[in-house]
Amino acid sequence: MTVIAARGLRKDFEVKVRAGWLRRTRRTVAAVDGVDITVERGEMVGYIGPNGAGKSTTLKMLTGVLTPSGGEVSVCGLSPVRQRTRLARRIGVVFGQRSQLWWDLPLAASFDLLRHVYRVPPAEHAARLRRCRSLLDLDAFLDTPVRQLSLGQRMRGELTSALLHGPEVLFLDEPTIGLDVVSKQAVRGFLAELGAGGDVTLMLTTHDLADIERLCRRLLVIDHGRVVHDGTIEALHARYGSRRRVVVELDEPLALPPEVPGATLVGITPLRIEYDLETATAGELLARLAGLALREVSIVEPDIEDVVARLYTREAVTGAPSPTP
Numbered sequence: 001m002t003v004i005a006a007r008g009l010r011k012d013f014e015v016k017v018r019a020g021w022l023r024r025t026r027r028t029v030a031a032v033d034g035v036d037i038t039v040e041r042g043e044m045v046g047y048i049g050p051n052g053a054g055k056s057t058t059l060k061m062l063t064g065v066l067t068p069s070g071g072e073v074s075v076c077g078l079s080p081v082r083q084r085t086r087l088a089r090r091i092g093v094v095f096g097q098r099s100q101l102w103w104d105l106p107l108a109a110s111f112d113l114l115r116h117v118y119r120v121p122p123a124e125h126a127a128r129l130r131r132c133r134s135l136l137d138l139d140a141f142l143d144t145p146v147r148q149l150s151l152g153q154r155m156r157g158e159l160t161s162a163l164l165h166g167p168e169v170l171f172l173d174e175p176t177i178g179l180d181v182v183s184k185q186a187v188r189g190f191l192a193e194l195g196a197g198g199d200v201t202l203m204l205t206t207h208d209l210a211d212i213e214r215l216c217r218r219l220l221v222i223d224h225g226r227v228v229h230d231g232t233i234e235a236l237h238a239r240y241g242s243r244r245r246v247v248v249e250l251d252e253p254l255a256l257p258p259e260v261p262g263a264t265l266v267g268i269t270p271l272r273i274e275y276d277l278e279t280a281t282a283g284e285l286l287a288r289l290a291g292l293a294l295r296e297v298s299i300v301e302p303d304i305e306d307v308v309a310r311l312y313t314r315e316a317v318t319g320a321p322s323p324t325p
């Protein structure tokens, strides 16, 4: 079942630009420039792109905060702007930089208020809160006013507040921004558990690619307001020619490493050789090296940071959209 559907989604902003010492003229910026997105129920989708690419603007249109300049959009079968109140009951939203908690109230009181705002039956609210308390470790600061919480504590509170009404879709804009390593792990673990159930659909923007690796099978990359990749992380690696690397440590020095069809020799020292796998498998490579005095063999997976950096720069130059895998 499709829960998020956008066709030709656009958002233009009018901005004033300097046109001389004192003169300013208006210019239209296409923040989102004809985006198509289809997300099925239970998917966990990472939405990434360089600064200013249009991620937040897209999420704002999907959640009814901004009215699109063009295109069609529906979330849970509803029109986000026209049916914003109905939609609010079916989605949860966390914008990392902004709070939906009451600043002067203790966290627990904010949660209680949200129960009334969304008219959640007390038993359901209590069950969801219990789960969040244990998975996000909230108990130590439930009675602390929100203004006194650390960023990591507040973020855990924000996630809880977005979930207490039992949303079908969760939109997260930079959910781990500024968090320490432990809080990041807690938040990722929590979201992974949430997604594993298959009932909640999750769409998140992030600049931390570890979020994506941990949570999302599918990756949407946006640049200059257009989707330039829609597919799995593996498809992204394949498209950019990422290679797995096999590192072989030897017991005895080797003068001339063997040539292996389908693999490229990329590093040689007397006791260590490295190959990038092109078409050969790791097994085929090792079979070729069987006669050598092998000490250790390790396989290094391609780094998503590298491939995404290449995608951001290359697409910026060519502007070429990717084929959908």
Ligand SMILES: Nc1ncnc2c1ncn2[C@@H]1O[C@H](COP(=O)(O)OP(=O)(O)OP(=O)(O)O)[C@@H](O)[C@H]1O
Residues within 6 Å of the ligand: 013, 014, 015, 029, 030, 031, 049, 050, 051, 052, 053, 054, 055, 056, 057, 058
């Ligand atoms: N209210 C606004 N008025 C004018 N321009 C805007 C407005 N909001 C966003 N923009 C512009 O639209 C473009 C996309 O912005 P957006 O915030 O969606 O990017 P982003 O991908 O979320 O970036 P970041 O990773 O930096 O958060 C940028 O060029 C930005 O300057």
